[in-house]
Amino acid sequence: MQLRKENILIVDDDVDILELLHRHLQSWNYHTFKAVSVKEAVAILRDTKIDLLITDLKMPEIDGSELIKFVSEHYPNMPKLVVTGYPSVQDSLAAIKSGVADYLTKPFTKDELKEALTNSLLIPKNKHKKEVGILKEKPKQYGDIIGNSEKINQVIQIIERVKNNKATIFIKGESGTGKELVARAIHYQGKFSRAPFIAVNCGAIPENLLEAELFGYVKGAFTGADTNRDGFFQAAHGGTIFLDEIGNASLAVQSRLLRVLQEKEVVKVGASKAEKIDIRIIAATNSDLQDMIQKQTFREDLFYRLTVVEIHVAPLRERKDDIPLLVDKFLFKYGVEYKNRFVKITPNALEILQRYNWLGNIRELENVVQRAVIMSDNTIDVEQLPEHLKYSFDFSEDKLLPLKVIEKKYIEKVLRATGNNKTKAAEILKIDRKTIRQKLSE
Ligand SMILES: Nc1ncnc2c1ncn2[C@@H]1O[C@H](COP(=O)(O)OP(=O)(O)OP(=O)(O)O)[C@@H](O)[C@H]1O
Ligand SMILES: [Mg+2]
Incomplete structure (x- = not known):
């Protein structure tokens, strides 16, 4: 059959x-x-x-x-x-x-x-074809990672290569770019996905506790240690441990970590015997480890052990073609959560989101869309977007332009942001409508 x-x-x-x-x-x-x-x-x-x-x-x-x-x-x-x-x-x-x-x-x-x-x-394939909505094709998604830009596709290609082996992986990228999402995708798309994935934020655990939390301890190792206890490493056995903000690990933690990487074994705090461990380590940071090595707060030997495979997650401003896909995802997510429906966005509003520079990356974009969904009825328009987004202007650093050109570009920008409402634009620019027309025709 x-x-x-x-x-x-x-x-x-x-x-x-x-x-x-x-x-x-x-x-x-x-x-x-x-x-x-x-x-x-x-x-x-x-x-x-x-x-x-x-x-x-x-x-x-x-x-x-x-x-x-x-x-x-x-x-x-x-x-x-x-x-x-x-x-x-x-x-x-x-x-x-x-x-x-x-x-x-x-x-x-x-x-x-x-x-x-x-x-x-x-029904013939093109009968209903009309270009509405913001997406014309199936959204690209890998695990939970959304995006179809070259930068994201490169990341996905590396994930494909590493997901089925236990090579140590180092993920770097600005805050909010999706480093944790990438770590999860490596684990859950690969053949060890049924084993545990344990994420540890090294920056959130007090320095004096991190060692014991990560590697476990034996009875009597320190005051309060009244039994033997496993740490995150033992708990993640067979799977993946994700060490986020690795730059915050103390030198003591770093030297234990080096041992795990070199010998594939863990020594509990206070123990003399090591335990064998089978684990994949993924570390991430948004701090500059090279700089920390210079200042001797990060071990150089550990750095080389950690960076066997490096993944750089690019900031959102370098992959703006992903913005409509991401916006669509968040519209769906928050539309369903807050309104029980799919909320839409107007082309003008989307264009503003696509132009903005997103220093807080995807996390910032998600917050803006979330807020806009709450503020809107069925459709997000320019009014539902925060002011700083509408009028921010991206002066290209490498291309210096005459004032007249910048002025014209800025007027056009404000017009777009106001939905081509000249009265409103004039109000914002504090010039009259006639001047707007003049300056644009110059
Ligand atoms: N490509 C993407 N597709 C869908 N959602 C994404 C994508 N990238 C990031 N996100 C979402 O953005 C938020 C931030 O991502 P994540 O926590 O992985 O960033 P991060 O790089 O670890 O940030 P930080 O350095 O601040 O910890 C999460 O809610 C995540 O689900
Ligand atoms: Mg993170």
Whole structure:
């Protein structure tokens, strides 16, 4: 029996219907994916190439019509089939308007399903194609890492090379660039994913405790040590330990760490005997270790042991093409969390997000989108964005320009930020509308 190549996603909060659809589709050799909610459906859409969506309309939390809108925007070529128990005229009109291929009411017979299915799959591929929404293709995602820029693809390529071995990995990058996300992807995408992943923030544990926390201790090692205890290293045996902010590890911790890397063994605090350990170490930092080596606060020998494989996670301003993908993810995440729907963004607002320099990187972008979702109804527009974003201006450092050019660029920027509202722009610039026109035509 050969499986057809089509992947069909079925969405219904009623598991009996879901099972029934699944059984019928299977009997015709389709490959099916099941979701009991819109949230689950979107998660599947992000990871899988789906050829047809079959969805219920009335569902708790987010309604099926929201899912249809979402699919129409993000996957304009995907045919959709609505199966519903409430065939109200309004539902069908709205569904057909938003590009649904066919419409089936419950209860349905196997033949009716077959016919609807064949019709839906036969719809010419480009029939519903219109460029709406911010994404024209399936979002790129690797583990939880979103992005399709060259910089992110390079990171993913390295992860692919290292995920199935235990080479020590060093991740560097500014705060909020996604270093921890990369560490998790290395662990969870690889073949040791079932073993533990333990993340330790070396900067958050007081220096005098870090050694015992990491390597464990034996009874009597220090006052208060009344039993033997394992540390994070023993707990992560077989898996991965992620040492975040490694620059904060004391010299005592550093020398124990060196021993783990060289001998593959751990010595508990206060113990004389070492224990063998099988572990992958991933370390990360946003501080300059070279500088610390100069100042003799970081061991050079440890540095070389740690940096067998180096991954540099670029700041967001160097991979701005990822911004729409990230915004889309956060719109979905917070739209569902706060509004139970998919919140949209206008092209003007998105453009402002794409121009900004994001010194706080993805964490800052996420905060801005989160706040904007809370402040908006269904759509984020320029008004919902913080002021400092709208009027910030990126003066290129290497290209010095005449004042007139900068002035014109800045006026254009303010106009964009105000949605081309000259009165508002004039107010912000503290010049009159006529002057704006003059300066632009110069
Ligand atoms: N490529 C990405 N796709 C989706 N989410 C991302 C991406 N990069 C970062 N994030 C999100 O941004 C936030 C910050 O990421 P993370 O904690 O991994 O950064 P970090 O580099 O470890 O920062 P810090 O140095 O401050 O610890 C997290 O909520 C993370 O989920
Ligand atoms: Mg971090």
